Amino acid sequence: MSSNVRIALDAMGGDNAPDIVIAGASIARKRHPYLNLSFIGETRKLKALIKKYKNLSDAKIIHADETVASDARPAQALRHGKKTSMWLAVNEVAMENADAIVSAGNTGALMAISKLQLRMISGVTRPAIAGFIPTLKGLCCMLDLGANIEVDEKNLVQFGIMGASFCSAITGKKRASVGILNVGEEDQKGFDYLRRAGTSLSNKTLNLNYVGFIEGSDIIKGNTDVIVTDGFTGNIALKTAEGTAKFFMYHLRQTFRSSIFSRIGFLLSRNAFMKMRRTIDPRYYNGAILLGLNGVCVKSHGGTDSVGFSNAIEVACDLVKHEFIPNVNESISAAEQVIQSKAD
Amino acid sequence: MSSNVRIALDAMGGDNAPDIVIAGASIARKRHPYLNLSFIGETRKLKALIKKYKNLSDAKIIHADETVASDARPAQALRHGKKTSMWLAVNEVAMENADAIVSAGNTGALMAISKLQLRMISGVTRPAIAGFIPTLKGLCCMLDLGANIEVDEKNLVQFGIMGASFCSAITGKKRASVGILNVGEEDQKGFDYLRRAGTSLSNKTLNLNYVGFIEGSDIIKGNTDVIVTDGFTGNIALKTAEGTAKFFMYHLRQTFRSSIFSRIGFLLSRNAFMKMRRTIDPRYYNGAILLGLNGVCVKSHGGTDSVGFSNAIEVACDLVKHEFIPNVNESISAAEQVIQSKAD
Numbered sequence: 001m002s003s004n005v006r007i008a009l010d011a012m013g014g015d016n017a018p019d020i021v022i023a024g025a026s027i028a029r030k031r032h033p034y035l036n037l038s039f040i041g042e043t044r045k046l047k048a049l050i051k052k053y054k055n056l057s058d059a060k061i062i063h064a065d066e067t068v069a070s071d072a073r074p075a076q077a078l079r080h081g082k083k084t085s086m087w088l089a090v091n092e093v094a095m096e097n098a099d100a101i102v103s104a105g106n107t108g109a110l111m112a113i114s115k116l117q118l119r120m121i122s123g124v125t126r127p128a129i130a131g132f133i134p135t136l137k138g139l140c141c142m143l144d145l146g147a148n149i150e151v152d153e154k155n156l157v158q159f160g161i162m163g164a165s166f167c168s169a170i171t172g173k174k175r176a177s178v179g180i181l182n183v184g185e186e187d188q189k190g191f192d193y194l195r196r197a198g199t200s201l202s203n204k205t206l207n208l209n210y211v212g213f214i215e216g217s218d219i220i221k222g223n224t225d226v227i228v229t230d231g232f233t234g235n236i237a238l239k240t241a242e243g244t245a246k247f248f249m250y251h252l253r254q255t256f257r258s259s260i261f262s263r264i265g266f267l268l269s270r271n272a273f274m275k276m277r278r279t280i281d282p283r284y285y286n287g288a289i290l291l292g293l294n295g296v297c298v299k300s301h302g303g304t305d306s307v308g309f310s311n312a313i314e315v316a317c318d319l320v321k322h323e324f325i326p327n328v329n330e331s332i333s334a335a336e337q338v339i340q341s342k343a344d
Numbered sequence: 345m346s347s348n349v350r351i352a353l354d355a356m357g358g359d360n361a362p363d364i365v366i367a368g369a370s371i372a373r374k375r376h377p378y379l380n381l382s383f384i385g386e387t388r389k390l391k392a393l394i395k396k397y398k399n400l401s402d403a404k405i406i407h408a409d410e411t412v413a414s415d416a417r418p419a420q421a422l423r424h425g426k427k428t429s430m431w432l433a434v435n436e437v438a439m440e441n442a443d444a445i446v447s448a449g450n451t452g453a454l455m456a457i458s459k460l461q462l463r464m465i466s467g468v469t470r471p472a473i474a475g476f477i478p479t480l481k482g483l484c485c486m487l488d489l490g491a492n493i494e495v496d497e498k499n500l501v502q503f504g505i506m507g508a509s510f511c512s513a514i515t516g517k518k519r520a521s522v523g524i525l526n527v528g529e530e531d532q533k534g535f536d537y538l539r540r541a542g543t544s545l546s547n548k549t550l551n552l553n554y555v556g557f558i559e560g561s562d563i564i565k566g567n568t569d570v571i572v573t574d575g576f577t578g579n580i581a582l583k584t585a586e587g588t589a590k591f592f593m594y595h596l597r598q599t600f601r602s603s604i605f606s607r608i609g610f611l612l613s614r615n616a617f618m619k620m621r622r623t624i625d626p627r628y629y630n631g632a633i634l635l636g637l638n639g640v641c642v643k644s645h646g647g648t649d650s651v652g653f654s655n656a657i658e659v660a661c662d663l664v665k666h667e668f669i670p671n672v673n674e675s676i677s678a679a680e681q682v683i684q685s686k687a688d
Binding site: 148271 | 416480493525534562565582584585597602603610617623
């Protein structure tokens, strides 16, 4: 399988497209020469850019006249978007010309277009956006990051199952631990549907490593591999963490600039700081998956650069290599049977 | 009024009580000699501790045999807690022997006991926990931080009105700006009740400085003085920010320890780092108010130290000095009239 992973790239999606898409693809190809890439977008622009990268000379270009606007509503993209680069890139996966699609474009539109073309995994009622954040002990997978502002017990259970598969495919960890985000660790805290989801996730027949409720302050400790929540809370938690990280970086810069001594101090500590920066650099965690779709669809941050986009391509590549879609289909189907047999 | 602010302290509440309560009171008294303090707790323990601080020699002690356990449920504290230091401290405000109460004890119990004894401000349907966090432009007041896991439109509007009064009393800022936490700034994002609350908050007759929806990543920018949300999201956002801050401090320490050069670098930058640490030190933001009660009730973090506890006492003191309770009663009553006249 790894000899030929075929990835369709929405070359026109995101704030800095198509430049960073092409440059990011070149970086990814350097690391994974077996990648078979196709760029979907304005042929003339793409040809001119691709010329600059020797290792992309064999890449395929599929022409698209239009681009989904960053502020387009999902319904609008569905109705009028059939000629857009995003639509045609997803179509490559639907037509089995590609194994995965990566886009840095409008998230709502990508979800709507992919749901229509790739359809959902059988039994999954709601898709979710899942991504990784750095913790003190490595990576933590969080979902939903914004696909559904409201969820129910069954959605959360499915998020747990799919999140564990996703985490294992990317980190290589077997039996990833799963927790539910809540306002306290105690059983009586939070909403009833969280308690019911907890009971289901700890059902032994599901064979999950469920660890209970997780508080906001515990996310970063890294004791839990997969944290599930509704898309409203998940989106706000993720963005609050991003905001706090920027706040720190700002203060750090100000601190080092504040006197001649601290400037010299920075020069002496520079190497160590570069390492720290690498650990917390959001570009290295770029690439969220639209989970629940019957195909690999990876969403890159819209404002990322070529390094960040190359990371999103690698996420897609890892998922294809680890046969993520067949695996997650199997897990969901097994869980459905458990739930069904309980109901009978 | 400032010649004599009377504050009742639950001397037994919190992880490090009564030591840090007494030590914190001494710090606060140094800054505000006009504070009239009473300690509620085990007389023998308190007397022995108070002896150590000359500036507390005139403090009053009110004996309490019992302490509310940190894991007690609110209903349990209400039914069996009448002899606890928390109950008797709140009672001092209810009996008008004190102008405010400060406790580092169990939050749920403090809310339940205070609701019963101090009652709610007329017209307020739900109380909220409101606290301050540091931002790039100063302090930001966030509420609800965990009193209600669900809220409705009316609750959010009242949180906005009360939060603006609270913020003005503490920061001195007139016409504090108010925003609603949401998953996007655009009008169509999030829940319907958020949109309805936004429409009400922007009603000119309420005379508020409403600025619209705020994303998680924008909290820390400091462009909005007061951010309202439900207690589930608020609690998770606050704790996620706290966790991220700890993550950074950990990496910073590791970075400076990683080589002899970075150790020397730290020594050279030390003064600047001490300043940065002061800016982000949670002790200086300690002291959340239980908003909506008809009396000043300040909750200190349970794990804080004497410096943190002294800050919570200062929050209580500022609110009394600025006649917060009469002011917020007036604002809520005016808002009720607006809503009533709309309904007629």
